[in-house]
Amino acid sequence: xxxxxxxxxxxxxxxxxxxxxxxxxxxxxxxxxxxxxxxxxxxxxxxxxxxxxxxxxxxxxxxxxxxxxxxxxxxxxxxxxxxxxxxxxxxxxxxxxxxxxxxxxxxxxxxxxxxxxxxxxxxxxxxxxxxxxxxxxxxxxxxxxxxxxxxxxxxxxxxxxxxxxxxxxxxxxxxxxxxxxxxxxxxxxxxxxxxxxxxxxxxxxxxxxxxxxxxxxxxxxxxxxxxxxxxxxxxxxxxxxxxxxxxxxxxxxxxxxxxxxxxxxxxxxxxxxxxxxxxxxxxxxxxxxxxxxxxxxxxxxxxxxxxxxxxxxxxxxxxxxxxxxxxxxxxxxxxxxxxxxxxxxxx
Numbered sequence: 172x173x174x175x176x177x178x179x180x181x182x183x184x185x186x187x188x189x190x191x192x193x194x195x196x197x198x199x200x201x202x203x204x205x206x207x208x209x210x211x212x213x214x215x216x217x218x219x220x221x222x223x224x225x226x227x228x229x230x231x232x233x234x235x236x237x238x239x240x241x242x243x244x245x246x247x248x249x250x251x252x253x254x255x256x257x258x259x260x261x262x263x264x265x266x267x268x269x270x271x272x273x274x275x276x277x278x279x280x281x282x283x284x285x286x287x288x289x290x291x292x293x294x295x296x297x298x299x300x301x302x303x304x305x306x307x308x309x310x311x312x313x314x315x316x317x318x319x320x321x322x323x324x325x326x327x328x329x330x331x332x333x334x335x336x337x338x339x340x341x342x343x344x345x346x347x348x349x350x351x352x353x354x355x356x357x358x359x360x361x362x363x364x365x366x367x368x369x370x371x372x373x374x375x376x377x378x379x380x381x382x383x384x385x386x387x388x389x390x391x392x393x394x395x396x397x398x399x400x401x402x403x404x405x406x407x408x409x410x411x412x413x414x415x416x417x418x419x420x421x422x423x424x425x426x427x428x429x430x431x432x433x434x435x436x437x438x439x440x441x442x443x444x445x446x447x448x449x450x451x452x453x454x455x456x457x458x459x460x461x462x463x464x465x466x467x468x469x470x471x472x473x474x475x476x477x478x479x480x481x482x483x484x485x486x487x488x489x490x491x492x493x494x495x496x497x498x499x500x501x502x503x504x505x506x507x508x509x510x511x512x513x514x515x516x517x518x
Contacts, residue, residue: 190510193470194500195463196450197517198491200442206377207435210388211367213426215358216418218338222353223249224326229346234355236340240331247342247354249327254320261313261320268306268313275299275306329354336360336428363419363426365397367434368412374402381436383417388431395422397434443478443486450499451477451485460487461505463496467513470498470505 227249234246282299285291339356342348365385369377383397397417406413417434419426426432451458458477461470475490491497496517498505505511 192512193498195496198444198495202442203437204440208433209367213430214366216362218358220353226350234337238337244331246329251327254324258320261317265313265317268310272306272310275303279303365417371406383436393425396420443488444491447499448483461498461502
């Protein structure tokens, strides 16, 4: 009888399923998809390289990078000695041309009177008329030269054409410049843009007409709205990124030129739960996952609908709720109601 009792206990102990250790994660539905974030900086939409219209040596530079200038404010000045000499020469040439013109006019008047009395020939009179016209032309040329010399005298000072901010300094005192060479770069601060470089393979998936969220890296709570204005047609040959320019809509004063920013876009999407591919078990053409019970000592199978598969990750669109504990390791060897031992913390 004792032997029968012992032999009767052995099958019961063998049939009892073992307690299996498993790893789990907590289901967290994703309801928004985020494009980004991407790092960038604030740039002006309009900026101009300002330079002198004449060559010369710089003797003064009144501004530097970061200075705010007003329209008409002095930016820099050239040595005026050469232009002053040119002005004096033009004034002297004008005086000479004016005297020549007066003399030629008087000669023409005298010969006209003499011609009426038959004391000079027609050829002599015609020569006097031609001399008068030539002298008048030279007078006009001298007046134009004087005006040009006066204008160039004014070109020795460089003034701001508009209110702006100095972003680049390109010349120093004592430097000899050619005509048109940049002295400073002046930006208009009223039109600001967010400039970011985005990998070329992501540009195709970037929405064109959405409003992006632009935040300061130094103060993420300060944000603005940006809309795409321009996409570079070609990628950078080194970084393989394409430059995106976004117009900032009513940004605060905190978005100063050169400030570092982050750009991102959040959009609502159909809720889904991201999981490791090891959590999904395929059987008979149906997908399912193992859920840990509320007491944490057993598991139960639940059918799910799998959306996208990307590498070692999958998205579950139907079948899971927020807070469900899903087995992510050891799922292939589980059975319905099997006793398990879960890890202390979710994966």
